[in-house]
Amino acid sequence: MTSALAVRVLGPVEVDTAGQPVPLGGSLRTLLAALAVDAGRVVSADTLADRLWEGGGLDAGSSTVPSYVSRLRRRLEPQRPADGWRVLQTRAPGYRLVLGPGELDAVEFRRLLGAARAAADPVAAREAVSRALALWRGPAYADVTAGFARDEAARLREQQLEAEELAAELDLALGRHRRLAERLPALVAAEPFREGLRASLVLALYRSNRQADALRAYEQGRALLADALGVDPGPQLRRLHELVLRQDPELDAPEPAAAPAGAGARPAAAGAREVPAVRRPALPAPPTALLGRDDDLARVQRLVDEGARLVTLTGTGGVGKTRLALAAARRAAADGGRFRDGAVLVQLATLDDTAAVLPAVARAVGMGSVGGPGARDAVAEHLRPLHLLLVLDNFEHLLDAAADVAELVRACPHLVVLVTSRAPLRVDGEVEHRVEPLALPGAADGPREVLACAAVTLFCDRARDVVPGFRVREEDVHVVADVCTALAGIPLALELAAARVRVLGPRDLLARLDEALSGGRRDLPERQRTMQATLDWSYGLLDEPAQRLFRRLGVFAGGWTLPVLEAVEGPGVLPALETLVEHSLVRVQHTEDGARFSVLEPTRQHARRLLGDAERAEAAAAHAAAHLALAEEAAPHYQRAEQVQWLRRLEREHANALAAVDACVAAGDGETAGRLVWALWLFWWMHGHLAVGRRTASAVAGLPHLPDRVRVRVDLALGAMLFAQGEHHEAEAVWGRARELSAATADAEGLAHASAGLGITALARGEAATAVERLTAALPLAAALPAGSDGPWLESLGNVWLGTALTALGGAEGGGAPARARFEAGLRLSRARGDRLTTFVALFNLAQAEAPRDPRAAERFLHEGTVLSAQVGDLANLSHFLDALVVLAADGGGDAARPAVLLGAARAARETVGSDVYGFYVRDDAQLAAAADRLRERLGGERFAAAVAAGRALPAEEVVRLAVGGGEPGSEPGGEPGGGTGALGVTAAAAGPATAAR
Structure with a gap:
């Protein structure tokens, strides 16, 4: 390293500038190490703080991090350049250590080791690895004790040992076995489980005419493995032992002129004699770092280590299969024992004939020209003695050659083939690794x-x-x-x-x-210069039925199931779907509810571009009809015991349902659009999709020529969304319009809905007398509807709402008995139907009525309602129950932190929905504010704020466990409500934990 700046970490951490050592205290030394492990990359200020103080409380906002950075800068560059700091740069969200070639010994070590592995000349390779090992002055980061440094030191130690193994193999190839027999014993004693080093020692001793010592070295290793790990030596070491025992000529030292000529090719520890020379270029070096693929790399390496010999990396176009394959190949080929003949890349994208695959492989491995019927046997004969990793890149358009590849793997016992393809090969012995797109941020991520x-x-x-x-x-x-x-x-x-x-x-x-x-980029293949070109390449490989299906999938949004696809496309679509899955154009996820299919958004957009106007209109109409049928099947179940399952199912199909409404609006099909809105409104209400529901219902309400029955229901849905968002006057106007049209057209169900809606708008505005009058008139309308309609559901809800209005009208004195009778009537009807929504609305009101005289009974009602709210995923209602529990707990003598956490969770739930929704609850916000003040006084401002913040971050299922005192026995999440236990009516589900539906 000849640069004016030298940073050394392969030993104690040291810095020289202009040939002079730079003194560093402990903190600056740790900071330099924290930057050096990611040299060239930005290290966030948060990460630096964690590395410096091991989570000891200082954060990125602390002035200590910038001050340390400033001090280290001045040590690395005593004279600040006119154009700004060059070595330690500020780059959001942190800092980057920029070092040139040769300025960091760990990077120089890795460069030299890579050069040694790639060198065609073993003398040059040995010289490079000697220079690499000479950089080590002791254990890496020897004087930095932080955990990150220990982890990096362990990685570097592994690479140091790989370099030692490579040096030993090269010494054996160059006939330097006597020198090696003197050098290796100490290293083997220090690393007794390193079988590659031990194999080189055994062979060096044998070639030095020390057969007894060679056998003793093997036996010591065998006994150590047996005693410490209970395993035998690996196959390479065991075979070497057999060869030593019979003094096989294969172990003889090579003649000086017979040194391996292949690029990076090295004899096995067993010293194979007749290995063909393989002249080939090194694997191409990537122009940029491979990011986000650590798990994929580990998985591919594990497959190869565990014996897979034909591994196919599949995935959609542009997902990074080639980059991953090359990284995996470089990592695997670094194992000089397993793949001592290295790795070879065969690029297939430019081929258009399956008969050209074997000749391409032959050229890549140095055979020259082959062809004709005997090509496969010739290539197999050449590869049979080689310990080689073969990368076949872009195989998807040459799948008919898959049998030849499988036969090569069967014929060549040491050959491993790594394939990249948008479709699997479908041959015996193939192991598929699916390369997925990179992880995306979550909706709630900061x-x-x-x-x-x-x-x-x-x-x-x-x-x-x-x-x-x-x-x-x-x-x-x-x-x-x-x-x-x-x-x-x-x-x-x-x-x-x-x-x-x-x-x-x-x-x-x-x-x-x-x-x-x-x-x-111009240096990319033509098929990868645009996303459209990448997807066109995949599309062109499909047969006509698969192409047709691919185009028509452009009308889907958010995935689909096979039954839904068959409802859209008709029976017989499965073979084409399987083809799209195989070609990585369609993804499949297997869940507890069965297989679900989807396409990535760029792929969907490409499919839509391929659709002609007539085909798009036909596919969209079929898609809308299928999702209307599904939505209308689901709607009645939202009022019954199966509501959790159906709400969950429609959550998965929600994007498709919205796409169907949009397509119908664009096509002027108001009837289908309006029926979809009516089938979805209660789902929107219960799962908090209020903004999207309002937007969708408004768009459909603006369409001309809607049938009267459809227009009534669109207005009913729009009124519900307006009401849930707190716009009560607007809701009253829309519901009033629906009531007038229902009355004029003798639409009894529409009239019952609209009348009840007008009653709860009066209640929400505080007009209790009007609310009692309207709700009293609405109840008979609901009761007169047939059993299969919304009538029974409206009747149970209407009783609860009327009880709330009576409470608001009569106050503590006048509302009591009549109101309670209405609550209990509504609760009885809702329990009989298994309807959680009406059940928890009744429970909330009963809890409010009980709270002044029996707080424990009120708490039990609130516990049950909390569980039921979570089961259906109703976050708005859940927030009301949590607030009511906070009010109850604020005056108690228990831990004040628990209700403070619930207060934070309630606020987060309400903000997620964006509205209070339940405007027909009689709430006392002043009482809640007073309860929060009492909790703040009991905890102190800092602890109170921390508890509220913790509640905001708590997952819904944990919130429920905390609210109901989790740990008590109870039913599984999603259990059916019903059968109360006496007058309180607390179900078994109320006692146990529940999982939110979303």
């Missing part, structure tokens, strides 16, 4: 989590390649998250989009994604 997610990390890294100063401003964090989500985490799409940041900011980029994906 800025730190968004920036740490794999897809965003890749996007930002590639953006910095074109705009070195690129950083994501705080106000743009979620815009970048939306960009990555719209691109479905596909690495090629992310890279194409990131290249446009030189001219587009994040918000403009989001608005112009289609344009951003229309051009790419």
